Amino acid sequence: MPIPLVNSIASWFLKKRFHQIELFLKYPNEVQHELLMTLVETAKDTEFGKKFDFASIKSYETFSERVPIFSYEDYQDTIERSRKGELNIFWPSPIKWFAKSSGTTNAKSKFIPVSTESLEDCHYAASKDLLCMYLNNNENSQLFTGKSLRLGGSKELYKENGTVFGDLSAILIDNMPFWAEFSSTPSNKVSLMSDWESKMQAIVNETILENVTSLAGVPSWMLVLLNNVLDTTGKTSLFEVWPNLEVYFHGGVSFVPYTEQYQNILPRKNFKYYEIYNASEGFFAIQDQNYSSELLLMLDYGIFYEFIPMDSYGTKHQKVIPLAEVEKDKNYAVIITTNAGLWRYKIGDTVRFTSIDPYRIKVSGRTKHHINAFGEELIIENAEDALKKVCAKTKAEIVDFTAAPIFMQGKEKGAHEWLIEFKTPPNDLNDFNELLDKALKSINSDYEAKRYNNMTLNKPKINQARENLFYDWLKVHNKLGGQHKVPRLSNTRDYIDELLGMNH
Numbered sequence: 106m107p108i109p110l111v112n113s114i115a116s117w118f119l120k121k122r123f124h125q126i127e128l129f130l131k132y133p134n135e136v137q138h139e140l141l142m143t144l145v146e147t148a149k150d151t152e153f154g155k156k157f158d159f160a161s162i163k164s165y166e167t168f169s170e171r172v173p174i175f176s177y178e179d180y181q182d183t184i185e186r187s188r189k190g191e192l193n194i195f196w197p198s199p200i201k202w203f204a205k206s207s208g209t210t211n212a213k214s215k216f217i218p219v220s221t222e223s224l225e226d227c228h229y230a231a232s233k234d235l236l237c238m239y240l241n242n243n244e245n246s247q248l249f250t251g252k253s254l255r256l257g258g259s260k261e262l263y264k265e266n267g268t269v270f271g272d273l274s275a276i277l278i279d280n281m282p283f284w285a286e287f288s289s290t291p292s293n294k295v296s297l298m299s300d301w302e303s304k305m306q307a308i309v310n311e312t313i314l315e316n317v318t319s320l321a322g323v324p325s326w327m328l329v330l331l332n333n334v335l336d337t338t339g340k341t342s343l344f345e346v347w348p349n350l351e352v353y354f355h356g357g358v359s360f361v362p363y364t365e366q367y368q369n370i371l372p373r374k375n376f377k378y379y380e381i382y383n384a385s386e387g388f389f390a391i392q393d394q395n396y397s398s399e400l401l402l403m404l405d406y407g408i409f410y411e412f413i414p415m416d417s418y419g420t421k422h423q424k425v426i427p428l429a430e431v432e433k434d435k436n437y438a439v440i441i442t443t444n445a446g447l448w449r450y451k452i453g454d455t456v457r458f459t460s461i462d463p464y465r466i467k468v469s470g471r472t473k474h475h476i477n478a479f480g481e482e483l484i485i486e487n488a489e490d491a492l493k494k495v496c497a498k499t500k501a502e503i504v505d506f507t508a509a510p511i512f513m514q515g516k517e518k519g520a521h522e523w524l525i526e527f528k529t530p531p532n533d534l535n536d537f538n539e540l541l542d543k544a545l546k547s548i549n550s551d552y553e554a555k556r557y558n559n560m561t562l563n564k565p566k567i568n569q570a571r572e573n574l575f576y577d578w579l580k581v582h583n584k585l586g587g588q589h590k591v592p593r594l595s596n597t598r599d600y601i602d603e604l605l606g607m608n609h
Contacts (some may be wrong), residue, residue, distance in 0.1 A: 118233065118237060122233070122234065122237055123237075123241070125405060126234075128405075129403075129404040129405050130463045133404055133428060133463070133464055134427070134428060134429040136404050136405055137404055137409055137410065137427070137428055138165060140404070140405065140407065140408075140409055141165060141168060141409040141442065142162075142163070144407070144409060144442060144443075144444060145159045145162050145168065146159070147197060147444075148195070148196060148197060148446065150193070150197065151193050151194060151195055151196060151197055151446070152193060152194045152195070153183075153194065153195040153446070153448060157171050157172050158171070165427055169411070169425060169427075169449075172448055172449050173449065174425065174440060174449050174451060175447075175448060175449055175450050175451065176450075176451050177215050177450075177451075180447070180450065183195060184203070184216055184218060185216075187200050187203075187218060187268075188203055188216060188265065188266065188268050188270070189266045189268075190266045190267045190268060194446075195218075195446035195447075195448065196218070196220055196444075196445060196446030198220055198221055198222065200218045200219070200220055200268070200445065200446065201219075201221075201267075201268055201269060202218075202219040202224075202268070202269050202270070202276045202280075203216040203217060203218055203219065203268060203269070203270040204216070204217045204219050204270070204271070204272070204273035204276055204385035205217075205270045205271055205272060205385075206273070206384075206385040206588070215385070216270055217273075217385040217386050217445075217447075218445045218446055218447065219273070219276055219385075219445055220444060220445040220446065222407060222444040222445065223387060223407060223443060223444050223445040224276075224277075224280055226406060226407045226444060227387050227388050227406040227407050227408065227443075227444065228273075228277060228383070228387075228388050229277075230388075230406060231381070231383065231388035231391065231403065231406060234391060234403065235354060235379065235381060235391050236248070238379075238391060238392075238393045239352060239354075239377075239379055242393075242394065242395050243351075243352075243377070243395070246351065246352075247318060247349060247351065248318050248319055248351065248352070249288070249318075250316065250318060250349060251315070251316035251317055251318035251319075251347075251349055252288055252289055252290045252315050252316065252317055252318065253288060253289045253290070253317070253318070253319045253320070253321055254289070254290050254291075254308075254312050254315075254317045254319070254320050254321070254322075255289050255290075255296070255321045255322060256308070256320075256321070256322030256323070256326060256327050256330055257272065257274025257275065257277070257278065257296055257322070257587065261275065261297055261299050262275050262276065262279060272587055273384075273385045274296075274587065275297060278293055278296055278297060279297075290311060290312050290315045290317065291307070291308045291311040291312055292311065295307045295308055295311055296308075301585035301586045302585075304586075305329065305330060305333060306333070306337075308330060309330065309333050309334050309337050310337075312334070313334060313337065313338055313346055315347075316347065316349055317346075317347040317349075317350055318347075318349050318350060318351055318352075319350070319351065319352045319353070319354065320350070320352070320353040320354070320355075321353075321354040321355070322355065322357075323355065323356070323357035323358055323587065323588055324355050324357070324358055324359075324360050324363045324367075325358055325363070325505070325590060326586055326587070327353075327355065328363055328366060328367070331343060331370055332370070334346055335370060341370075342370060342371070342372055343370050343371055344371070344372070344373060350371070350376070351376065351377060352376070352377040352378070352379055353367070353371070353376075353377070353378050353379070354379045354380075354381060355378065355379070355380055355381070356380060356381040356382055356383055357383075357587075357588040358588065358590055359468070359485065359486075359489050360378065360380060361489040361490065361492075361493050362489055362492060362493065362503050362505075362506070364493065365496065365497070365502060366502055366528065377395060377396075379391075379392045380392045380398070380400060381400070382400050382466075382468055384452060384454070384588075386441060386443065386445075386447060386450065386452050387406065387407075387408050387441065387443055387445075388403065388406060389402065389403065389406075389408065389439075389441075390402045390403060390465075390466055391403060398467065399459045399460065399465040399466070399467060400465060400466050400467065400468075401463060401464070401465055402428075402463075402464040402465065402466055404428075404464070407443060407444030408441050408442070408443050408444070409441065409442040409443075410427075410428050410439065410440070410441060411425050411426065411427055411428075411440040411441075411442075411449065412425070412426055412427075412428070412431055412437035412438065412439060412440065412456075413425050413426075413437060413438040413440060414426070414435055414436070414437055415435075415436040415437060415438060415455055415472075416435075416436075418438050418472060419472075425440060425449075428464065431458050431461070431464075432458070432461075433458050433459065433460065433461055434457060434458070434459075435457065435458070436455050436456075436457050436469055436484065437455060437456055437457070437458075438451065438453075438454070438455055438472045439451075439452050439454050439455070439456055440452075451472070453471050453472050453473060454468060454470075454471060454472070455468070455469045455470045455471065455472055455484070456468055456469055457469045457486070467486070468486075469484055469485065469486040470484040470485035470486055470594070471485065471592075473596075474592045474593060474594050474595060475594050475596065476508065476509065476510055476521060476594050476595070476596055477596060478510035478512065478519060478596055479510070479519050479555050479561045479562055480551060480555060480561070481549070481551050481552045481555045481561075481562065482549070482551045482552075483508075483521070483545070483549060483551075483552055483594060484594070485593050485594055487545065487548045487549045487552070488506075488508060488545075488593060488594055489593075490544075490548055491541055491544035491545045491548055492506065492541065492544075494540075494544045495537060495540045495541050495544055498540055499531040499532070499533075499536070499537055499540065500529065500531070501527055501529055501530060501531040501537065502527060502528040502529040503525060503526070503527055503528065504526040504527065504528050504575065505525075505526050505570075505575040505590075505591060506523060506524065506525040506526070506593060507523075507524050507575075507591050507592060507593055507594070507595065507600055507601055507604065508521050508522065508523045508524070508565075508593070508594050508595075508601070509521070509522055509594070509595045509596075509597065509598045509600065509601040510522070510596065510598070511563075511566065512598075517563075518559060518561060518562060518563045519561065519562055519563070520562055520563040520564065520565060520566055521562070521565045521566070522565070522566045522567075522568070522601060523541075523565055523566065523567045523568065524567075524568045524570050524574075524601055524604055524605065524608070525567060525568070525569060525570060526569075526570035526571075526572070526573075526574055526575055527569065527570075530569060534567055534569060537567065538564065538565055538566075538567045539564075541565060541567070542556065542564050542565055545565075568605065568608065570604070570608055571608055571609070574604060574607060574608055575591050575604075577607060578591055578603070578604055578607060579591065581607075591604070
């Protein structure tokens with residue numbers, strides 16, 4: 106199909122869709138309230154709907170008083186019944202698919218329900234919106250002259266009791282319209298290979314022959330793939346392999362620690378990066394401006410949002426608020442109600458609002474992945490920002506890292522212990538440590554207070570990880586590919602002790 110035609114079809118979709126986006130930008134809270142009432146009405150005859158008398162719920166206040174907050178553990182038995190083929194438990198339409206995600210906190214897998222509605226009105230709608238926003242901001246884009254290289258963590262799908270489970274990307278690929286395969290690479294056959302290492306080389310072999318104009322995937326694994334592409338082709342820049350490459354759509358893990366390494370292999374100043382925020386539970390937010398690190402919260406994908414301020418999270422004073430009550434620059438845990446039958450469900454992520462009109466966010470971390478052993482409230486966003494500053498000063502490059510507390514013993518103060526795998530190590534690890542400590546103090550006042558005169562915390566301890574340590578740990582735990590990662594911060598020493606044991 107000639108490109109001008111494709112672009113004009115895309116811009117027609119775009120204009121049509123922009124009216125709907127303008128609606129939720131102008132009336133965000135009304136759109137969210139109406140959506141909640143629609144979800145409640147739709148599910149009123151389900152087992153869940155009858156239990157909480159959805160038929161009589163006419164306001165957010167009644168909904169929030171009547172329906173409790175759920176974690177995966179609270180939902181697990183219900184989901185198991187649904188996986189065995191029971192119908193109409195928490196959502197009226199049959200749930201055929203379950204996205205298996207590895208809940209990084211418990212070794213056990215989570216099975217997240219995916220309904221036909223959430224596939225169509227959330228995941229696929231978001232993919233179209235992402236392209237629409239990108240094309241709207243870049244009118245001279247040649248995106249459709251080539252293919253999108255997509256890297257999912259997809260293993261094969263497994264059928265059980267008439268339902269199907271697998272990686273979310275495998276479910277998305279399996280249900281894609283037939284024409285979508287023509288515009289992307291590698292082929293579905295290669296995308297769905299289960300052995301990660303042979304799949305990696307198969308992707309390289311297939312994609313280097315294509316005219317790739319965009320990349321889509323998780324930054325950590327995409328970097329592994331792109332370095333393999335350069336090794337295989339003997340090139341130093343990806344533009345020598347794919348001269349028309351113009352944008353990388355990324356999500357799943359923070360991009361901050363990888364920024365410099367991507368700039369080295371994609372050295373064009375006008376190359377674009379577009380961030381997305383999606384998960385097995387739904388697609389939540391999209392970067393809607395060029396060269397921005399803020400994501401527009403999408404309010405009409407069948408997801409109703411609530412938030413818990415992190416300063417009260419998990420305490421008896423915990424307060425749950427709707428979107429209308431959030432404040433800028435505060436850290437919140439995210440609670441969702443969805444068109445796949447998740448009701449007031451804790452997804453385990455934390456976000457910070459960078460803007461209230463429109464509602465734009467940054468993902469700041471995980472509710473369970475922070476260090477607060479001494480009241481220092483160190484979150485992933487702090488750690489990544491500090492490391493970025495220090496790497497810029499020391500010319501170091503990081504592959505991966507994790508950090509955990511060193512607990513107080515006897516009269517000895519506590520500290521933080523870091524395990525960092527460098528691609529390019531700093532000349533002086535002690536100097537790197539000093540700078541990291543300073544950067545953390547400048548970013549986090551609680552950390553600074555605990556470090557004042559070594560009052561509660563001694564200065565950090567940094568260990569250098571051997572090459573491929575984090576990769577090997579993921580391999581041992583059968584977590585290669587996709588959105589799998591070693592937790593960056595932990596309040597316990599479980600991860601770091603195991604990794605230090607392997608670090609020889």
